[in-house]
Amino acid sequence: xxxxxxxxxxxxxxxxxxxxxxxxxxxxxxxxxxxxxxxxxxxxxxxxxxxxxxxxxxxxxxxxxxxxxxxxxxxxxxxxxxxxxxxxxxxxxxxxx
Amino acid sequence: xxxxxxxxxxxxxxxxxxxxxxxxxxxxxxxxxxxxxxxxxxxxxxxxxxxxxxxxxxxxxxxxxxxxxxxxxxxxxxxxxxxxxxxxxxxxxxxxxxxxxxxxxxxxxxxxxxxxxxxxxxxxxxxxxxxxxxxxxxxxxxxxxxxxxxxxxxxxxxxxxxxxxxxxxxxxxxxxxxxxxxxxxxxxxxxxxxxxxxxxxxxxxxxxxxxxxxxxxxxxxxxxxxxxxxxxxxxxxxxxxxxxxxxxxxxxxxxxxxxxxxxxxxxxxxxxxxxxxxxxxxxxxxxxxxxxxxxxxxxxxxxxxxxxxxxxxxxxxxxxxxxxxxxxxxxxxxxxxxxxxxxxxxxxxxxxxxxxxxxxxxxxxxxxxxxxxxxxxxxxxxxxxxxxxxxxxxxxxxxxxxxxxxxxxxxxxxxxxxxxxxxxxxxxxxxxxxxxxxxxxxxxxxxxxxxxxxxxxxxxxxxxxxxxxxxxxxxxxxxxxxxx
Numbered sequence: 001x002x003x004x005x006x007x008x009x010x011x012x013x014x015x016x017x018x019x020x021x022x023x024x025x026x027x028x029x030x031x032x033x034x035x036x037x038x039x040x041x042x043x044x045x046x047x048x049x050x051x052x053x054x055x056x057x058x059x060x061x062x063x064x065x066x067x068x069x070x071x072x073x074x075x076x077x078x079x080x081x082x083x084x085x086x087x088x089x090x091x092x093x094x095x096x097x
Numbered sequence: 098x099x100x101x102x103x104x105x106x107x108x109x110x111x112x113x114x115x116x117x118x119x120x121x122x123x124x125x126x127x128x129x130x131x132x133x134x135x136x137x138x139x140x141x142x143x144x145x146x147x148x149x150x151x152x153x154x155x156x157x158x159x160x161x162x163x164x165x166x167x168x169x170x171x172x173x174x175x176x177x178x179x180x181x182x183x184x185x186x187x188x189x190x191x192x193x194x195x196x197x198x199x200x201x202x203x204x205x206x207x208x209x210x211x212x213x214x215x216x217x218x219x220x221x222x223x224x225x226x227x228x229x230x231x232x233x234x235x236x237x238x239x240x241x242x243x244x245x246x247x248x249x250x251x252x253x254x255x256x257x258x259x260x261x262x263x264x265x266x267x268x269x270x271x272x273x274x275x276x277x278x279x280x281x282x283x284x285x286x287x288x289x290x291x292x293x294x295x296x297x298x299x300x301x302x303x304x305x306x307x308x309x310x311x312x313x314x315x316x317x318x319x320x321x322x323x324x325x326x327x328x329x330x331x332x333x334x335x336x337x338x339x340x341x342x343x344x345x346x347x348x349x350x351x352x353x354x355x356x357x358x359x360x361x362x363x364x365x366x367x368x369x370x371x372x373x374x375x376x377x378x379x380x381x382x383x384x385x386x387x388x389x390x391x392x393x394x395x396x397x398x399x400x401x402x403x404x405x406x407x408x409x410x411x412x413x414x415x416x417x418x419x420x421x422x423x424x425x426x427x428x429x430x431x432x433x434x435x436x437x438x439x440x441x442x443x444x445x446x447x448x449x450x451x452x453x454x455x456x457x458x459x460x461x462x463x464x465x466x467x468x469x470x471x472x473x474x475x476x477x478x479x480x481x482x483x484x485x486x487x488x489x490x491x492x493x494x495x496x497x498x499x500x501x502x503x504x505x506x507x508x509x510x511x512x513x514x515x516x517x518x519x520x521x522x523x524x525x526x527x528x529x530x531x532x533x534x535x536x537x538x539x540x541x542x543x544x545x546x547x548x549x550x551x552x553x554x555x556x557x558x559x560x561x562x563x564x565x566x567x568x569x570x571x572x573x574x575x576x577x578x579x580x581x
Contacts, residue, residue, distance in 0.1 A: 017437050017439075022440075032510065039398070039399045043396040058335040078420065
């Protein structure tokens with residue numbers, strides 16, 4: 001049984017700010033989903049630890065310094081940024097800066 | 098025989114019968130007519146497509162062309178194309194223009210392929226119906242009252258409706274194979290690592306693979322040959338670039354085909370009939386049918402969802418509204434901005450999966466869920482390794498049913514997750530698998546069968562699929578071609 005408080009805590013961990021309505025809906029969903037995932041409890045696994053999906057690793061680039069992406073390209077998704085920074089201006093919820 | 102397009106178009110381009118510009122114009126025209134009905138594309142860049150087509154014509158006239166030169170394709174909206182909006186069909190990435198190209202895109206463009214636009218998908222590849230897209234649902238060209246499948250539903254619908262010669266999709270738990278089956282086209286999920294993931298916006302990094310969706314096995318092989326191979330920008334990639342298409346023949350004599358009855362539990366009668374018919378074909382063509390057992394199959398679904406969602410909760414942690422994409426309009430401070438951005442930017446299914454991932458990785462639950470899922474994953478890998486000592490490929494259904502009706506998944510969350518039972522084991526084990534049409538059901542919806550192979554043995558998978566195609570048994574095509 002997963003409680004609303006636990007879902008709220010998970011949302012905080014996941015950096016999600018949920019409305020009351022969303023929280024109610026997700027609590028219901030999580031109840032079902034966790035029960036579904038919980039079927040793993042009845043599964044019998046072997047004793048071997050997971051070795052990883054890629055064995056061995058083949059594609060490694062040379063350990064040399066390469067070119068970085070130019071700053072203007074990196075900032076292109078925030079209209080060029082401000083003085084080389086990603087600007088995050090304060091926009092108060094009540095409209096006061 | 099299924100109507101492959103690539104070799105036919107390549108011959109016509111080389112002989113001068115058509116130009117790439119004319120071919121591209123024809124596809125763009127068809128997209129303008131049909132796309133409003135099926136929403137296979139979320140963006141089309143006609144200017145860029147025609148410019149690329151012009152360059153392709155120049156390449157061909159200089160004698161420099163490849164098979165794929167001048168041939169138009171679509172690309173899933175989670176594959177980076179520099180300077181072009183790439184959103185994973187999510188509000189949180191609206192406006193995001195990657196600063197680099199995906200390796201698969203570069204490899205196709207180097208060969209003069211012409212990209213038409215971005216295909217619709219479930220948001221962040223999380224879904225089985227292409228109904229969670231922020232651009233609206235895509236629809237199945239065979240019956241618009243049904244979904245095209247997901248998450249690469251837009252790409253599958255585009256190929257089925259003749260809106261691209263082929264498309265690139267991605268498959269984390271079945272997202273190429275299932276929409277290919279639902280739309281009656283061919284979809285190949287390569288071995289994990291066979292195709293570079295550089296430029297694929299991550300969902301489940303240990304499960305994701307890019308692959309082709311095409312109207313024939315031969316076309317799928319041609320595209321796979323062009324995009325595969327080790328890439329130093331993706332350390333999980335490996336393998337060479339030796340072509341598979343040259344080695345396709347119709348011969349399956351002596352091929353050992355494993356049938357695991359666990360795959361056939363709970364499958365609809367029409368799907369069962371289609372796949373069994375295919376098995377009979379192979380038996381009649383000289384293949385050896387071998388009964389095998391995969392009792393771990395029933396554990397695959399919770400293993401997949403735990404691992405995929407755990408990885409997704411980490412991967413999607415980067416979306417914070419600071420460097421690109423959507424940002425909330427009002428907030429108290431940076432932390433509040435991040436939380437509001439993510440809450441307003443992600444859809445419900447994405448939030449569900451992030452929350453499940455967070456849950457299984459959190460203290461108190463990590464051992465019981467995530468660590469156990471990893472151990473089970475190893476057991477599933479071992480089970481497949483043992484089976485492939487007895488057979489060369491497995492044949493199985495792609496999904497328990499044909500395409501769902503529209504809006505079914507919204508009211509049937511767990512049932513939708515469970516419909517991935519036939520596809521997720523392949524991703525867990527990192528194996529190659531292809532979906533090939535094998536008939537239609539009573540509602541005239543396509544049925545797909547899945548051929549699963551050993552790691553890096555796409556050739557045997559493709560050869561087996563090609564044999565079925567060569568016998569004329571895969572053609573459920575709707576595509577009436579383009580007017581040239």
